[in-house]
Each structure stands twice: as C-alpha cells, then as structure tokens.
Amino acid sequence: MxxxxxxxxxxxxxxxxxxxxxxxxxxxxxxxxxxxxxxxxxxxxxxxxxxxxxxxxxxxxxxxxxxxxxxxxxxxxxxxxxxxxxxxxxxxxxxxxxxxxxxxxxxxxxxxxxxxxxxxxxxxxxxxxxxxxxxxxxxxxxxxxxxxxxxxxxxxxxxxxxxxxxxxxxxxxxxxxxxxxxxxxxxxxxxxxxxxxxxxxxxxxxxxxxxxxxxxxxxVKYDLNSRIIFAHRKALLSNSLYQSTKRNCNGEYMRPDPTNAACLSDLQAVTTCLNKINNPQVLEPKCNTLSPKPKRSMWDHSSLAESSLDAVLSTPKAADGPWCRNYNYLLSYTWANDKTVQRALHVRKGTIKEWERCNTSLCYGHxxxxxxxxxxxxxxxxxxxxxxxxxxxxxxxxxxxxxxxxxxxxxxxxxxxxxxxxxxxxxxxxxxxxxxxxxxxxxxxxxxxxxxxxxxxxxxxxxxxxxxxxxx
The missing domain is CATH 3.40.50.1820 (Alpha/Beta hydrolase fold, catalytic domain)
Structure with missing residues (x-):
C-alpha cells in the first residue's frame, strides 16, 4: 500500500x-x-x-x-x-x-x-x-x-x-x-x-x-588576482618578484593601469615564470601544441587561463614524451560522436553537428x-x-x-x-x-x-x- x-x-x-x-x-x-x-x-x-x-x-x-x-x-x-x-x-x-x-x-x-x-x-x-x-x-x-x-x-x-x-x-x-x-x-x-x-x-x-x-x-577580482598570490605561495615566483609586483601594481594584476610601466614590467616577468606551468594542476606536465605566445608589452591574463583542451586533438601521444591528462579527453570525442553511442543515448538525430567536450563558440553573454x-x-x-x-x-x-x-x-x-x-x-x-x-x-x-x-x-x-x- x-x-x-x-x-x-x-x-x-x-x-x-x-x-x-x-x-x-x-x-x-x-x-x-x-x-x-x-x-x-x-x-x-x-x-x-x-x-x-x-x-x-x-x-x-x-x-x-x-x-x-x-x-x-x-x-x-x-x-x-x-x-x-x-x-x-x-x-x-x-x-x-x-x-x-x-x-x-x-x-x-x-x-x-x-x-x-x-x-x-x-x-x-x-x-x-x-x-x-x-x-x-x-x-x-x-x-x-x-x-x-x-x-x-x-x-x-x-x-x-x-x-x-x-x-x-x-x-x-x-x-x-x-x-x-x-x-x-x-x-x-x-x-x-x-x-x-x-x-x-x-x-x-x-x-x-x-x-x-x-x-x-x-x-573576477578575487579569483583571477589570486593566481599571482597562489603562484608565490607555491614557489613559482620569487619573493622579490612577488613583492615588487604587489607594490608596483597595488594588488591589481588583472586590470592594471596601462600607463604603469613598472607594473607591466613585473607582470611580464610573472608571465615568463608561469608560461609553462599547467594551470589545472601545477604539478602535472603542460601539453600545448600551440605556438608560444609572443612577448607583449601589455599584461594578458589569458596567458594564465586554462589551456584549450581541443588544441591537442590532432596530436597523438608521443611514445617517449610525458603523459598528459589531456590525452584522456580525446576518447570522449571519439565515443560521444559515434552514431551508435548517440542512438544508444537517444540523442535526436540532426540536432547537433558535432559533440564537443567544451564548446568555445557559444553565443554567450557574461x-x-x-x-x-x-x-x-x-x-x-x-x-x-x-x-x-x-x-x-x-x-x-x-x-x-x-x-x-x-x-x-x-x-x-x-x-x-x-x-x-x-x-x-x-x-x-x-x-x-x-x-x-x-x-x-x-x-x-x-x-x-x-x-x-x-x-x-x-x-x-x-x-x-x-x-x-x-x-x-
């Protein structure tokens, strides 16, 4: 009952x-x-x-x-x-x-x-x-x-x-x-x-x-500014560089004054230190098939953003290279775009062109x-x-x-x-x-x-x- x-x-x-x-x-x-x-x-x-x-x-x-x-x-x-x-x-x-x-x-x-x-x-x-x-x-x-x-x-x-x-x-x-x-x-x-x-x-x-x-x-301010503080705590930045950047930029690292040459110089040095660090997990190797970013006179916080995981799609794992977590993500593209899988999941036919793990082309307003x-x-x-x-x-x-x-x-x-x-x-x-x-x-x-x-x-x-x- x-x-x-x-x-x-x-x-x-x-x-x-x-x-x-x-x-x-x-x-x-x-x-x-x-x-x-x-x-x-x-x-x-x-x-x-x-x-x-x-x-x-x-x-x-x-x-x-x-x-x-x-x-x-x-x-x-x-x-x-x-x-x-x-x-x-x-x-x-x-x-x-x-x-x-x-x-x-x-x-x-x-x-x-x-x-x-x-x-x-x-x-x-x-x-x-x-x-x-x-x-x-x-x-x-x-x-x-x-x-x-x-x-x-x-x-x-x-x-x-x-x-x-x-x-x-x-x-x-x-x-x-x-x-x-x-x-x-x-x-x-x-x-x-x-x-x-x-x-x-x-x-x-x-x-x-x-x-x-x-x-x-x-x-935006708390999360993105804290990347430099975090990097200093993890010994990715020297104490002198961190203190100089903190002083010259007044604690504002993501939207610095474009006329503040001392701040921009410090931030460029920060970029050099962090450019090859894997942001999602700083202890793991960074795998990036894109060309290194050219040097900029302006601080570009996108250099600290999470790397595009789609960038590795055309790059097979090198037998003698480091293991990278990115390689795990390749399997999801193969599996989810398989028509047999889509039929099993009851995905409506013809509603999407291609499944992507992360769609970076959304018409999205922040x-x-x-x-x-x-x-x-x-x-x-x-x-x-x-x-x-x-x-x-x-x-x-x-x-x-x-x-x-x-x-x-x-x-x-x-x-x-x-x-x-x-x-x-x-x-x-x-x-x-x-x-x-x-x-x-x-x-x-x-x-x-x-x-x-x-x-x-x-x-x-x-x-x-x-x-x-x-x-x-």
Whole structure:
C-alpha cells in the first residue's frame, strides 16, 4: 500500500501532469557501446523544453542513487565552461562509468565502472547547459543567444519541469551543484528557485536543502588576482618578484593601469615564470601544441587561463614524451560522436553537428562579474553549502575562494583543521554558521581543477560525510 505522503504528492502533482504542455522525452538506457553487459545502475536520458515556446531543448543524464534512491539526496549537477558538456563531468569526475584507458584505442573506447562515483550516495541529474552545450540545442537560431542570467532562468525552469515529470523525487533533499564556471550561475539558480518557493509558485516546490560548488569561478577580482598570490605561495615566483609586483601594481594584476610601466614590467616577468606551468594542476606536465605566445608589452591574463583542451586533438601521444591528462579527453570525442553511442543515448538525430567536450563558440553573454551578492543573499536562507577547492589548482586558486568566503562575514563555528581518509590528511576544512545557514569550505590536498578528477577516493568520502551531516 502506498504511503500517505506518496498519495499527497500524487494528488498535488496530478493536475500539472494532466494539463501542462511540457515538451519532454525520456528513455531508460540499459546498455552502452563500450560497456560489457547491462548497466548495473539506472540511467535515463532525455530532453526538456524551456524558454519561449520551449524552443531550447536541454539534454540530461539522470542516474539514480546506487544506495537508496527513495531517500538519498537528488543533485542537479552543472559542468563549467560555460559550454562544457555534462558528459565530461559524468565521465571524468563523479559519474558511475569512465573510460578504461588501458584497454581503449583512439578509435574504440571502452568503458569501466568508477568505484568512486558520487551516485553511490545520491541521485544525479547531469545537465547539458547552457543551450549549445553537449547535446542540448535550439529549434531556432536566435535561441542560441544566451547569458548568465537567462541560462540560470532556463536551468531553474528545467528542474521544475523535471520534477513535474518525476514526482517521486519531490520530497528528496535537493541540492544544486556544479564546478568551475558554474560558481557564477548556481547561486542565481538557487535564488530563483527559492523565490519561487516562497511565493508559492507551481508546481509543488522542490525540497531545496542547499548547494555545492567545486573549484568555483565566483568573482573576477578575487579569483583571477589570486593566481599571482597562489603562484608565490607555491614557489613559482620569487619573493622579490612577488613583492615588487604587489607594490608596483597595488594588488591589481588583472586590470592594471596601462600607463604603469613598472607594473607591466613585473607582470611580464610573472608571465615568463608561469608560461609553462599547467594551470589545472601545477604539478602535472603542460601539453600545448600551440605556438608560444609572443612577448607583449601589455599584461594578458589569458596567458594564465586554462589551456584549450581541443588544441591537442590532432596530436597523438608521443611514445617517449610525458603523459598528459589531456590525452584522456580525446576518447570522449571519439565515443560521444559515434552514431551508435548517440542512438544508444537517444540523442535526436540532426540536432547537433558535432559533440564537443567544451564548446568555445557559444553565443554567450557574461552578464555577471561576480556572484558574491547572490551568495550573500543565500546566507539568509536555511541552506547548507559545501564549497571545495583542489589546493594545486591555479585556474581558480583556493586563495581567492577563501578570500570571498571570508568577505561574507560569517561567524566561524568549526575552525581550520585537517580531515582524513584512510588515516591520511586529505585536506583541510573550516565551517561557518549563522542562524540556520551553514557553509563548509574544504581543500582537497594534491587535487587540481577540478578536485574529483584528481582525488576521486577522497572526494567521495567528502561528499558522503557531508550529505550525512557527519564531520569531515
């Protein structure tokens, strides 16, 4: 017999299922090319139409918790970029399957189970957003013009409609999560959902519990300026050069005064020191097939940006050269563009020209230079927040993340201390609390951009403990 709460959920949602004109499709995937046998977890893929006339069709992968989907958290996961496919986060970071690199060729990738998948403790919706990312598409050309605010609105609409079509998850704890550039949009999405809940927006409100941000890009000044501070702390810059740059540039490294010759000279020296460092993980080799950047009299912060991973597509791994993580990404292009794979995933034929791990040609408007005001608004809600950083990430250094968190002015409830996995220090953590809002900040020792790809075992332990309200 169904429980009373299940009956109430059915009664509340039934009118919307009967009378709404929601454009959506969904398919249960039993097998995938490259994986031997049936999938040992529930995978659903589909599209949900959002925006004007539902011309934007957002593609998703839904994977039920492998533990207890009835009670475990439900997480909407957004990969960064903007424009990086949900499949990238699924395969390379926290999903239940990944590539079997040892037994894959460049033309025939094979899959294996990920023993450290976050789906072992929660259900995940991996969403291709914004439109033009992964397998998501628009039925009209003007539908591809998107920005931070409009993309966030479409994502909010997506999760509301997804829950309408999956009412059995309405009572599960819901977390909005993502990494890298998603640090800009996740707080906006959460505020939009929260506002809708407070005004009684239909359908029945989701059970929002909080949000998760990994290696998040949140504020241009804090995040990008902190790269030079981080580089000095990691002994990539001499103390004299750092002190000179700090003094001559007045602590402003990303938008220096173009007439300040002393500052520009120091910044050129900084570029020389950091030019061959692999920003996503400073301890790993840098692989870049592009020509070195010519010397500039002006400081160009793009020289510190994450290198284009597409640049290595035409370069096979050299037998006598260094291993580079970039080579792992080549398999996703081969696999996701295979028509057999696309049919297995129920991708609509003819809707995209070519799948890209990260689409750098989006018609995307960067409406926000900071999401800190949204973060500050969320501190007034009864939410839990988890923010984590790989401590060897120079794309979004932990230094800037710590600074903007401290700018929120939240009282510390549990001060800085190590956390452990298998008796070893896995990183450090501090917790802030004000009334019913809590924010847990975590560093992951030795991890890069983004942390679960580099330290999967430690990150699974982190998220499992946090979901369970246990101390890290």
């Amino acid at each position: 169904a429980s009373f709460s299940s009956y109430i959920t059915f009664v509340l949602v039934l009118p919307f299922l009967l009378f709404s004109n929601v454009s959506m499709s969904q398919s249960i995937i039993k097998t995938l090319p490259g994986f031997s046998g049936d999938l040992p977890f529930k995978l659903e893929t589909g599209y949900i139409g959002v925006g004007e006339s539902e011309r934007v069709q957002l593609f998703y992968y839904f994977i039920e918790s492998e533990r207890n989907p009835k009670d475990d958290p439900l997480v909407l996961w957004l990969t960064g970029g903007p424009g990086c496919s949900a499949l990238s986060g699924l395969i390379y970071e926290i999903g239940p399957f990944t590539f079997n690199y040892a037994n894959s060729s460049g033309y025939k990738p094979t899959l294996m189970l990920n023993p450290y998948s976050w789906t072992k403790v929660a259900s995940f919706i991996f969403l291709d957003q914004p439109v033009g990312t992964g397998f998501s598409y628009s039925t009209t050309s003007d539908g591809y013009y998107i920005g931070d605010i409009s993309s966030a609105a479409q994502t909010s609409e997506f999760i509301r409609k997804w829950l309408m079509n999956h009412p059995e998850f309405l009572t599960n704890p819901l977390y909005i999560a993502g990494d890298s550039y998603s640090g800009m949009t996740v707080p906006v999405i959460l505020q939009d959902l929260s506002n809708g809940t407070e005004i009684g927006q239909q359908p029945p409100p989701p059970n929002i519990q909080g949000y998760i941000l990994g290696n998040p890009f949140t504020d 409406d926000l230079i900071s999401s800190i005001d949204y973060e500050r608004n969320l501190t007034k809600k009864n939410y839990r927040a988890l923010i984590y950083s790989g401590d060897h990430d120079m794309v979004i250094p932990y230094v800037g993340t710590q600074e903007w968190i401290e700018s929120l002015g939240l009282p510390v409830s549990n001060d800085w201390k190590p956390w452990y996995v298998d008796g070893q220090v896995a990183g450090y953590t501090v917790t802030y609390a004000e009334k019913k809002y809590t924010l847990t900040y975590v560093t992951v020792k030795g991890a890069g951009h983004t942390a679960p790809e580099y330290k999967p075992k430690e990150c699974l332990a982190m998220i499992d403990r946090w979901f369970a309200h246990f101390p890290l």
